[in-house]
Amino acid sequence: MALEYFDPRKVFGNSVYELAKDNEDIVVISADSGGSSGFADFMKEFPERYVECGIMEQFAVGFSSGLATQGKIPVFCAIAPFVTLRPYEMFRNDIGYMRQNAKIVGRNSGITYSDLGSTHHSLEDFAIISMIPEVVVLAPQDPNEIKGAVKAMIEYKGPVYMRIGNPPIPNILPDEEFVIGKAKQLNQGEQLTVISVGTATENAYFAVQELNAEGYSIDHLGLGTVVPLDEEAIINSVKKTGKILTVEEHYEKGGIGSQISDMLMLNGVQVEKFQKIAVPHEYATSGPYKDILAKYQLDKEGIKNKIKNILI
Amino acid sequence: MKKGSNVNNRINFLKEKAKNTRLNVVRMLKAYPNGHVGGAFSLIDIITVLYFDYLDDERGDRFVLSAGHKCLAQYAILAEKGIFPKSILDTYGALDTKLPGHPDMHKLPGIKANTGALGHGLAIACGMAFSNRLDARDGTVYVALGDGEMSEGSNWEALSFASHHNLSNLVAILDYNKLQISGKVSDIMNIEPIADRVKAFGWKVYSINGHNFSEIIEALDNAQKETQPTFIIANTIKGKGLVRGAGEAACHYWKATPEDLDGLEASLQAEGVD
Numbered sequence: 001m002a003l004e005y006f007d008p009r010k011v012f013g014n015s016v017y018e019l020a021k022d023n024e025d026i027v028v029i030s031a032d033s034g035g036s037s038g039f040a041d042f043m044k045e046f047p048e049r050y051v052e053c054g055i056m057e058q059f060a061v062g063f064s065s066g067l068a069t070q071g072k073i074p075v076f077c078a079i080a081p082f083v084t085l086r087p088y089e090m091f092r093n094d095i096g097y098m099r100q101n102a103k104i105v106g107r108n109s110g111i112t113y114s115d116l117g118s119t120h121h122s123l124e125d126f127a128i129i130s131m132i133p134e135v136v137v138l139a140p141q142d143p144n145e146i147k148g149a150v151k152a153m154i155e156y157k158g159p160v161y162m163r164i165g166n167p168p169i170p171n172i173l174p175d176e177e178f179v180i181g182k183a184k185q186l187n188q189g190e191q192l193t194v195i196s197v198g199t200a201t202e203n204a205y206f207a208v209q210e211l212n213a214e215g216y217s218i219d220h221l222g223l224g225t226v227v228p229l230d231e232e233a234i235i236n237s238v239k240k241t242g243k244i245l246t247v248e249e250h251y252e253k254g255g256i257g258s259q260i261s262d263m264l265m266l267n268g269v270q271v272e273k274f275q276k277i278a279v280p281h282e283y284a285t286s287g288p289y290k291d292i293l294a295k296y297q298l299d300k301e302g303i304k305n306k307i308k309n310i311l312i
Numbered sequence: 313m314k315k316g317s318n319v320n321n322r323i324n325f326l327k328e329k330a331k332n333t334r335l336n337v338v339r340m341l342k343a344y345p346n347g348h349v350g351g352a353f354s355l356i357d358i359i360t361v362l363y364f365d366y367l368d369d370e371r372g373d374r375f376v377l378s379a380g381h382k383c384l385a386q387y388a389i390l391a392e393k394g395i396f397p398k399s400i401l402d403t404y405g406a407l408d409t410k411l412p413g414h415p416d417m418h419k420l421p422g423i424k425a426n427t428g429a430l431g432h433g434l435a436i437a438c439g440m441a442f443s444n445r446l447d448a449r450d451g452t453v454y455v456a457l458g459d460g461e462m463s464e465g466s467n468w469e470a471l472s473f474a475s476h477h478n479l480s481n482l483v484a485i486l487d488y489n490k491l492q493i494s495g496k497v498s499d500i501m502n503i504e505p506i507a508d509r510v511k512a513f514g515w516k517v518y519s520i521n522g523h524n525f526s527e528i529i530e531a532l533d534n535a536q537k538e539t540q541p542t543f544i545i546a547n548t549i550k551g552k553g554l555v556r557g558a559g560e561a562a563c564h565y566w567k568a569t570p571e572d573l574d575g576l577e578a579s580l581q582a583e584g585v586d
Contacts (some may be wrong), residue, residue: 013427021544027446042510049446051442051477053473054473054476056466056469056472056473058435058465058466058469059438059466059469059473061435062432062434062435062436062438062439062466062470063435063436063438063439063442063473064439065425065435065436065439066435066436066437066438066439066440066441066442066443067439067440067442067443068439069374069424069436069439069440070372070440070443070444070447071443072439072443072446074439079432088433089429089432090432090466091433093427093428093429094425094426094432094435096424096434098417098418098425100347100428109543130566140510154442167407169380178540255373
């Protein structure tokens with residue numbers, strides 16, 4: 001059956017819009033970024049709760065904090081590096097340290113803004129936002145999960161960072177409740193644990209499905225949450241397989257691979273092999289998304305080849 | 313001014329409260345002798361008026377101390393208002409104190425924002441004011457800015473926003489003691505003509521003597537009636553009330569000796585602050 005593809009930004013914006021119909025506390029913040037964040041319907045329906053800040057992301061994050069002190073649920077979405085790197089101190093102090101019920105969403109995350117170059121890539125957001133205590137970090141993996149994650153994010157009382165991509169993506173996960181901190185078991189197997197996150201899950205998923213057909217036995221966990229990490233699911237899987245491959249659209253330093261390896265060591269879990277597919281520590285190149293994914297082995301073929309190499 | 317009160321009686325009351333507030337700072341410094349006293353003492357007269365005659369939490373009034381290093385002033389006034397027991401003042405500087413060197417809303421009642429990094433408070437205050445407007449609450453949001461922190465670009469982002477969205481329920485007060493840690497603001501990064509700059513951003517600007525209680529009250533009363541955001545330039549003296557060192561940059565972060573504190577305490581008790 002042909003897969004149906006959805007623009008993740010529209011799924012996100014529409015999900016916020018649907019919730020805002022019943023939740024009057026939701027306020028959307030734009031830094032000249034609302035239209036591209038899928039908020040067309042929200043802007044039309046709730047103009048008084050749609051706040052345009054212009055291109056000043058530092059302000060937008062501080063402003064969100066001020067709204068949250070008064071009981072509002074601010075949702076600020078813009079291009080990922082501009083809501084994480086640019087206002088990092090505001091994120092840390094005004095949102096994190098103040099434990100605000102504010103939701104900061106980085107779209108066009110990872111290298112999904114492939115052709116716009118390194119200024120517009122976001123390859124360190126898991127690392128830097130994970131360093132802020134008590135901030136939940138979400139990276140939903142498909143349209144169904146984006147919808148569920150938005151609901152969970154709004155219902156959760158506290159600071160949340162969510163990252164979503166840009167190119168259309170298909171539904172590969174069941175349309176079910178999103179539970180913060182719970183990994184999804186996407187395939188059962190014995191030879192290798194593959195852990196993918198967010199936008200990287202689609203290619204990992206199809207790579208594993210094809211390898212199933214070739215007789216491989218792979219345990220695939222898909223992470224929609226980076227913080228808190230689903231330690232139990234990961235440990236149980238790795239104890240079964242002894243080998244692990246992490247797949248992420250993030251720098252190899254500081255991403256889920258790093259965080260999982262830290263966690264396994266601290267828990268005394270031995271692994272026979274630990275490999276990562278991630279972006280090396282360089283300014284990622286510019287070009288068509290699919291080509292950049294292939295360059296860094298983040299495409300389906302790259303993931304399949306990596307898995308085969310590990311299992312030789 | 314507080315409704316129904318006699319002006320002169322009220323000013324005498326406020327002066328007494330400002331004296332006690334400075335004495336509360338001395339009490340903290342007796343527990344731990346270091347702190348940002350210069351800015352705290354230049355601000356105390358202004359926030360004494362705010363806390364005693366203007367701020368009503370229930371109404372939605374809020375105060376944000378953007379220059380969070382002046383928290384000695386805020387701790388002292390909150391204690392004077394009875395928001396927390398004065399015995400807590402004696403823990404200043406101690407491990408796990410509720411009175412850290414910059415305020416923490418989760419440690420101490422009455423604190424509305426975790427400030428300290430400069431250039432954050434005005435944006436947070438804009439969010440509070442916008443929220444009050446969304447909810448049709450009458451409350452006014454006050455934010456105290458330092459003059460040195462006006463160099464931070466984020467403040468100018470917030471000045472733009474407040475004007476563009478016409479946050480008439482927002483009052484920024486610039487504690488303009490004209491000194492920052494390394495010397496004169498005019499030498500380090502000039503902010504003049506500050507009144508014209510802020511006016512050009514679309515704010516109503518008042519310039520007052522920040523130690524004159526009548527002028528503080530008049531400006532705050534006028535701000536209530538404005539139909540645009542209000543910026544009060546409060547000309548102040550850094551370290552106002554200190555026996556030695558007032559008006560000098562060195563009092564920005566004061567390391568007091570026991571003799572300094574005894575002398576300051578005696579001076580405040582005997583004469584108050586002119």
